[in-house]
Amino acid sequence: MVEDYLTYVCVSTPNLDKLKRHFELIHPYVDGSVIVLGQRDLETENFLNTMSGVTIVHRPWDDSFRAQYQVGLDRISGGWMLWLDDDEVPSQEMLEGLRPIIGQSQGASRFDTVGFRCCDVWDGQVGEPSGYHRELLTAWNPSLRFEVDLHQALLGKMRGVSSDLVYYHHKSTEGSLRGSCRNFFTAGAWADGAESFLYWYGRTGQDPRLNPGGPLTPASEGIEFPLKDGFRIDSWYEMKEILERNHPEVKGFRDLDALIQNGTVCQEFRDWAERHNEHNDKRPHIGEMYGFDKYIKKVLSTIEEC
CATH class of the missing domain: 3.90.550.10 (Spore Coat Polysaccharide Biosynthesis Protein SpsA; Chain A)
Known part of the structure; x- marks a missing residue:
């Protein structure tokens, strides 16, 4: 007990x-x-x-x-x-x-x-x-x-x-951008799973994630709770290129966050961020995208009268 x-x-x-x-x-x-x-x-x-x-x-x-x-x-x-x-x-x-x-x-x-x-x-x-x-x-x-x-x-x-x-x-709009960027630097651009990754790898010959060579989880495996931070992988690939061109000193999220906080981040990144947040704010919730509510109802019991 x-x-x-x-x-x-x-x-x-x-x-x-x-x-x-x-x-x-x-x-x-x-x-x-x-x-x-x-x-x-x-x-x-x-x-x-x-x-x-x-x-x-x-x-x-x-x-x-x-x-x-x-x-x-x-x-x-x-x-x-x-x-x-x-x-x-x-x-x-x-x-x-x-x-x-x-x-x-x-x-x-x-x-x-x-x-x-x-x-x-x-x-x-x-x-x-x-x-x-x-x-x-x-x-x-x-x-x-x-x-x-x-x-x-x-x-x-x-x-x-x-x-x-x-x-x-x-x-918040600002916090969403910062959080998504932090997540990218923490976990890499998993975004749309193996299918999206393989598309971009085939097109560029490069692994855009920060953990190149790491394992992929195909969406076809139907994992219970897919992690989907933000955006399609091509958008994160674009952000990485923007930072490499304009801010080569950025090695991690804290470096980028300092630029965002003190207002010295480049205009190209600002434009990317505006596009990112326009999409991010309108996207459906992860639970709605993957039917997580149905998974809850199917697998877990429901508390009554609470």
Whole structure:
């Protein structure tokens, strides 16, 4: 039997404004919090230290979500965990539903993981809930571990269920571009999978990914949750060429981000970014593209009356 103690776990760069927004909403509904900060920030730490039951963990941010979440997991040894990035906020209905859901789990004997429905908030505008359910609530067990640097995967769970209670994922046009570029530098241009890659390899004779020669996952294999960061591979190939021509000093995302932040990135990249975001903001959600909502309904049980 898993105890009902609930710990809120959040990874932040840090971002004080986001953390304040989170704690005002979440703190009354949890028993404790573990906050992993990617760099030291006295103002953020002073704020967190005014809250009861908060454990602060420092780990320098290196673009590995897996590593950041793992150090948070290492501080927990029981109960349930509410996993949220610092741009994700539960709805009031979801917060009020956490305890009833935990109760329905019967000490995690019925299920130990719960996915909640995502609702994107673009530049402050609330959209419609999507078909994508993200696993945010998990019962602790000693086998849990995080893998995959990008879009971290929590392994060691036993049985999951889904709920249509909503959480909000706050996004911005600028943040989307930066996040997609970061993902490219972290994982390479997987984009459309093997088919798109083979098309461009046949046309250019080059592997445009940052991990040339790495394995490919054909879409025909029907993997359960394809990762599709942003765009077709040809767009990322174009971005790589733009950076090589105009900013040969860029070796990783932090180099590029510094240029974006201080306004010295070239106009050609700005034009590419505008085209990228025009497409990015209009694309369907990943869950809708791949029928992930149907997969959830087919494979996972559904929580009733929550």
